[in-house]
Amino acid sequence: MGEELNFQKAARQQRIAAEISAAKRERDFYLAQKALLEGQNDKDAEEEAEEVPGSDADPGPKRARQYGQRAPKADPVMDPSTLGLSATLLSKIAGRKAKAVVPESP
Numbered sequence: 001m002g003e004e005l006n007f008q009k010a011a012r013q014q015r016i017a018a019e020i021s022a023a024k025r026e027r028d029f030y031l032a033q034k035a036l037l038e039g040q041n042d043k044d045a046e047e048e049a050e051e052v053p054g055s056d057a058d059p060g061p062k063r064a065r066q067y068g069q070r071a072p073k074a075d076p077v078m079d080p081s082t083l084g085l086s087a088t089l090l091s092k093i094a095g096r097k098a099k100a101v102v103p104e105s106p
Contacts (some may be wrong), residue, residue, distance in 0.1 A: 047062070
């Protein structure tokens with residue numbers, strides 16, 4: 001009987017400890033999200049304060065990002081100026097050159 005009571009007491013303590021740790025995790029997550037949101041609000045307030053009051057000109061997007069593009073490569077099928085495969089490369093891929101079969105004339 002005493003063992004069963006000790007087991008139930010230990011199980012109850014573990015359950016309570018798990019609930020407390022889950023509540024702490026939830027609290028920490030909530031506080032982190034709140035601090036993040038407050039930081040964003042502070043940043044937005046600073047940006048609004050930097051704007052000149054009374055100017056009606058639309059400055060455009062606040063953060064316009066431009067990304068450079070690479071020049072396109074020439075298409076070897078469509079562009080005749082591109083280099084084709086060299087004979088040495090083809091011979092390495094296909095093996096030795098086959099002798100040309102010349103039909104005999106009668």
